[in-house]
Amino acid sequence: MDADHTAPAGPFAALTTAHVADACLRAGVAVRCAPAAVRPVLAGRRLAGRVRPARHAGSVDVFLEAIDRAEPGDVLVVDDGGRTDRACVGDLVAWEARAAGLAGLVVWGAHRDTADLTVVGLPVFSLGATASGPLELDPRPAGALDAARVGPWTVDGGDLVLADDDGVLFVPADRAGELFDLAGSIRDTERRQADRIRAGRSLRAQVGFDDYLTARAADPTLTFRAHLRAVGGAIEE
Incomplete structure (x- = not known):
């Protein structure tokens, strides 16, 4: 339980969501950023992994089923319709996701158990915290494990999700290699420019x-x- 969840392994480890967003723009790929209100529960947390979607209807069973289907390194992307009047995930879901090897959670909704989430250490991005859990149980929607909506975007297992202090970005998994290479080139150019500014140019x-x-x-x-x-x-x- 002592794994470091602040810096994801792989090509994204040395990049930022800003670099990859710029790469999307240059490559003609839609720039799919979650609304700016989706923020990390703990600053400095980063994550990258394949989307594992779950649409919430008032019960945690959909999360447990999604985690049961997940592969290590996936990211649980929770669609609670952007609601902030209730929390849909808390520490138990985070512990379960961590035990299954998931990289983190992105929640289009609210979380609770903030202090306990700090102990779990898994990166969690949400619209904020509220004390109340769900007060009602709605019928489970069709395709609840097939896709999730985050802001204006619908994402599924064909997408990767990247997140850091600049926000949350979704990219098509089949374009990821190209985008990461291009993002690395953009990063290197910016670093050279910054070095030259510091040197007086x-x-x-x-x-x-x-x-x-x-x-x-x-x-x-x-x-x-x-x-x-x-x-x-x-x-x-």
Whole structure:
């Protein structure tokens, strides 16, 4: 029970959700970020894994069934319709997920047992905490273990979920290798730019900002993003 859940293994370990989101933009992949209100219960927690969806209807049995079907490293993605008037997961679900080897939980809804979740240590991202659990039991929806909705996005086992202090991002599993490679290139470019700023060369000089202003004056349709692509800057993507 002493495993470190703050830094996921694999290609995402040296990246951030911001790097991967920029890679999605550059690769023409939809940038599917959870709403900004979905935050980590504990700052500094990161996770990456395949989506293991579960739609909540008032009972934890759907979570236990999803965990029973999960593979080690999966992420339990809970759809409670974005409700914050009740908590749908707490420490027992987190302990069960951790014991089964899951990487963490993303909850489109609220959690409780915050102090106990701190002890569990598993990364949990949610819309916040509330003391009340479900007060009603609704009929279990069809396909409750097939897909989950998080904000505007519907995700399933064909997706990976990545999460850190910048938020939660979903990417198609079959594009992950390409996106991680591109994200690594963007990260490296940004690091070089930061090093040069610290060494005294401004970002404006690095990206030829004066040249951009001159070119834009001649062609008002020229965007800074197009200019950055031409000069190999990262910044916006």
